[in-house]
Amino acid sequence: MNTFKKIEELRAELLKYRLENKKIGLVPTMGALHHGHISLVEQAKEKSDVVAVSIFVNPTQFNNPEDLEKYPRNIERDLDLLKKAGCDIVFTPEVTEMYAGSHDLKISFGVLENSLEGKFRPGHFSGVGQIVSKLFNIFQPDSAFFGQKDLQQFFIIKKLIDQLCFPIELHMIPTKREDNGLAMSSRNERLTQEEKLEAGLIYQTLKQSAEAILEGTSIHHVIEQANELFEKNERLTLEYFEVVETENFTGISTVSDPKTTALCIAAEIGKVRLIDNLLLNY
Structure with missing residues (x-):
């Protein structure tokens, strides 16, 4: 090398x-x-x-x-x-x-x-x-x-x-993940072990939300549920959670094509900002 x-x-x-x-x-x-x-x-x-x-x-x-x-x-x-x-x-x-x-x-x-x-x-x-x-x-x-x-x-x-x-x-x-689903990131080095475990909520929210949308739950309701999940957590602060078209990354209210639909999230824990996403047809 x-x-x-x-x-x-x-x-x-x-x-x-x-x-x-x-x-x-x-x-x-x-x-x-x-x-x-x-x-x-x-x-x-x-x-x-x-x-x-x-x-x-x-x-x-x-x-x-x-x-x-x-x-x-x-x-x-x-x-x-x-x-x-x-x-x-x-x-x-x-x-x-x-x-x-x-x-x-x-x-x-x-x-x-x-x-x-x-x-x-x-x-x-x-x-x-x-x-x-x-x-x-x-x-x-x-x-x-x-x-x-x-x-x-x-x-x-x-x-x-x-x-x-x-x-x-x-x-x-594809994103590599820790055992609890947390996306591997260089910024994870700044997290304590406890914070890493708690940050598993990020992927949990993405996965549950994607499943709910595919089962017919409205995007508006899914976003509300995601916000409620983070409001109950004392250490994780949700910056945004959006369902978007990958063509322009602006929010949508209905899914036209699962292949070009993504769930995107950003949250902060321990002064470390983490981002993640899931394509709807994962």
Whole structure:
């Protein structure tokens, strides 16, 4: 496994593989890796000749400076996990490498960025679009792999690929979960064991709500029930719970197609913000 910090050195290495007509699969991450990330690497290995992973905590997608400061970092552990997973290339740039000079570029994703995560985290998706575009230009991968846990982000990136004509095949990998259903996330490292157990309510709510909708319960009633569940919990605070169309991530009152319907949730526990989702036809 080769590790690079400089863009030009990485590009030179990737060119060697391209000249051999080898397919490159990219897994962008912000580090603090867990089994969910490794599942992305495993899928990339199945579908690519060369697996490349980036580790970069991107400052432009954080609207909360405290969240950026407290974001978990453990590069030595990350590199050890990636080596064991059979990763070929790791890119670990400094902020000055990725954002040399000014970085005032803004990317708008229209209605898709103004709902749910975009609404509660202004500027977040512009930052995501900015860094993912940079990584796509640097790596020029044949395919890229993202987790379903960040479902809205996945569709943001899909729009980026479609509208900017990146010749990249995009793959969404199912969310990996703890035994109680809690979605694996780097932010989970900031939770106590007790908080992790309590946070299982997030997935429980998603699953029960999806089953209720499929059985004919109205979306309005399902949302009311979800809010009541969280109101009874003293430590978990519900930020939003919505049933949306994945085309634009705006709320719906009736289901037109289960395949394009998602239940999305954000909640806070112990000053840690957690998000999760479930596709209705899971």
